[in-house]
Amino acid sequence: MSAGKSVRLFLADGTPGGLLTAEIMNWTGHVVAAPRSDLAELLKRPETSRTGIYILIGEDPASVGGLIAYIGEGDDVSRRLYHHARPGDQGGKDFWDRAIVLSSKDANLTKAHARYLESRFIALALQASRATLTNATTPPPLALPEADVSDMEYYIAQAKIVLPVLGINIFRSAPSVDAGSPGLFDLDSQRQMSPVFELHLKKEGLLAKAQEIDGEFTVLAGSQTRTQWTATQHEGYRRLREKLLQDGTITMSDDGITMHFTRAQVFGSPSAAGAVILGRAVNGRTDWRIPDSNVNYGSWQNQGLETTAFSTADADENAFG
Template identity: 70%
Template structure:
């Protein structure tokens, strides 16, 4: 049984796109985020003068909907952010348009803790493959006492809950879901989502997927149709991007394509269109529950209770 979490958000400027803070009850960690246009306000916050880690995020011009990210640490994060705000000609960074700072409310994070967190967050971002990291190096985690390692891993676990609430998904990985190789042969992967499959019998194409936390993940090894003529229409642009970055590769005989790794999609329709090599597709009908033939759309409707009382004509 999953346990609920209470995340407290505070819009410091009263606007959803401005500076905000985030906390979880009984967690000593603290998150503050702001757009680059509000960097001056962020630097005035007392949190940024503490020891901790920070994340810089911006759009990746070479990837459809992709992101660039930089993860760093510092004894005084405000000094690091000030340096990164300089032009690239002055050793700054131009790519980012948002900064996220993670510190401790009780100021108990040390330099060693921050370096451990930096290393672990870089590793998690690399594993999730949600953003292109521009870190020049990926330092190895420092050797900490066993109790400190436990504390830092708890800090990371809580941060991975808070950050997606802020729209920061670079650490969310399909590998954290119960996606064992045998999962596709099981009727369910989690209590919330069954395994779905998409089939194209005449081309012997089969793809499998699950829905977790509002995201649709297609499994490694899933099939995809060969696209002869790519275009910029609909999801064909996304399909081309996934082929270029090695997510979708040719099969051994070249007659089909397959997913080289798990891939997260924003919707079942996006996943279906990419698998089928089309500019669009109806994911609610294309994906069906393994072993039952129930469509994704009907599976969703099964959990919706009929409202009490007569319905209006």
């Protein structure tokens, strides 16, 4: 089991959708995030006048649930944010609706550090493929002394823990495992082990495999899918499938009968994954199953509940007062 982390969140205006800050104990990094409507308040924060990294995020109208992002750096991040807030026809950026600023509490980040971090965060976002980047270039990492590289890589590792807590998942890479992997695996000490779940369509010989990894339902590379969408409803799932076809995540198999995932793909739910694979509505909690057992995904999620001190009788008593 991995060691726990304490992430301290502060809601600056007392609302969950407003400006907030995030820190990890014993980490010199500092994160502040705000919706675009609170940009004026964000620019007043002392953190934004420091050297640091910023991320602009908005919804991608060209894809279902997709994101557009821009990653930049600056000696005075507030000036860069002010520039990006201008209308598009004045050199600004119109797509974003949230800004995240990463700086250092001890103000020890230099311009060279920021340029290194910018390059690494861009590379991580491209690798993760969870957002469309609008950066025109992908600068190579700046050469730094060995000790500084170590410090910056630690900074990145901590930022990758904090940012998902704020709902920023654009740097979370899908695992590099495929459907032929063993039933259990441990990507690293911070990722939960999970059994492999299978989804079958026996009449077409179709087989897909998935795991819950780091809290996300992930279809493994090599999993097969139907070639056609067969449902007349569930337009959102159909559009999601089309997006995965367009970006190469799903492609035709050599047999010409099925299609398959070229890489691991994270889905918002097992039902969304099943619908994309079978081309119709699926109850993901019951249809995804551990092979050679009667355990489905929903049962696996609820494992251990019967051994808790909070019994069914207690639950019924509390439910009815």
